[in-house]
Amino acid sequence: MLIEKPVLEAVFVKRPNRFQGYVVLEGKEIMTHVPNTGRCKEILIPGTTVILRKEDSPERKTQYDLIAAYKGENLISIDSHIPNKVVQEALINKMIPSLEKYNIIMREKTFGNSRFDFKLSDDIGSEYYLEVKGVTLEKDGIASFPDAPTERGRKHLLELVEVKRQGKGAGVIFLIQLDDIKAFTPHDETDPEFGEALRYAAKNGVDVFAYCSEVTPNSITLKREVQVIL
Incomplete structure (x- = not known):
């Protein structure tokens, strides 16, 4: 998926809390929004080159979102709003062979006590x-998840097992x-x-x-697709 808003390079300075990051842009230190609640401590290191996306909403406190950072020569997206959009695009374009038979794609659907990102049919x-x-x-x-404890993530996995028990398909995609993974x-x-x-979940049929x-x-x-080691 393309990021249609302007993007700029900056240098990371610090992250005083989960949602705020400070960078140097064009010689000036500014505050940015960090759209990721994870720790990202191995990515957001002082001096790292980062990518900002310009936001124009007058209601915002910051003018930019910090959406990616370089780790060596590898660029890592850290925007937590991106994965669902990327997966939706991949589902529409039949890029996931195991799921290509599903032609009806719905977002944010509830099953039991959980709301899942997609319901396919x-x-x-x-x-x-x-x-x-x-x-x-x-x-x-080697990629790993999570980088911070997630009770919500564990609950989703157990609810996917219940989906399987009721005769429906269920999966989680990382x-x-x-x-280079x-x-x-x-x-x-x-x-x-x-x-x-x-x-x-995997032992009980969840993909x-x-x-x-x-x-x-x-x-x-x-x-x-990359190998999953459980």
């Missing part, structure tokens, strides 16, 4: 619930917001309960997908 009435998780954590070519694995060091829930992305300063596109 086809012309004969088959239903499939899909949850999307954006991934920014990477080490030595959209890795960078390229060899494999994906749950980050048990940060949240062992999420890892246990993911393995439990677990992981895809890396091609990221440029003004675009991000689903690229290829």
Whole structure:
């Protein structure tokens, strides 16, 4: 997907809280919005080159969103609003072979006590619930999720198991917001309960997908499937 608003390079300075980041843009230090509640501490390092997206809303306190950062030569998207849009584009364009039969794509649909990112269906009435998780954590070519404990994420996985028990399709896709990834694995060091829930879901028939992305300063596109190691 293309980012249609203007994008600019800046240099990261600090992140005093989850939603605020300070950068140097054209020689001046300014405050930006960080659209990611994760820690991103291995990405947002002082001196790192980052990408800003210009926002024009008069109601905003900041003029820019900090949407990506370089880690070496690799650009990592950190905008938590992006993964669902990328996956939706991929579903429409039949880029996920296991799900290409579904031609009806609906966003934000409820099942039981959870609201899932997508409900997919086809012309004969088959239903499939899909949850999307954006991934920014990477080490030595291995991507991991989460980078902070997520009780909500664990709950989604257990609810997907219930979807399967009721005879419907269910899956979770980890959209890795960078390229050059060899494999994906749950980050048990940060949240062992999420890892246990993911393995439990997989054993009970929930599909677990992981895809890396091609990221440029003004675009991000689903690229290829990577190995999942549970």
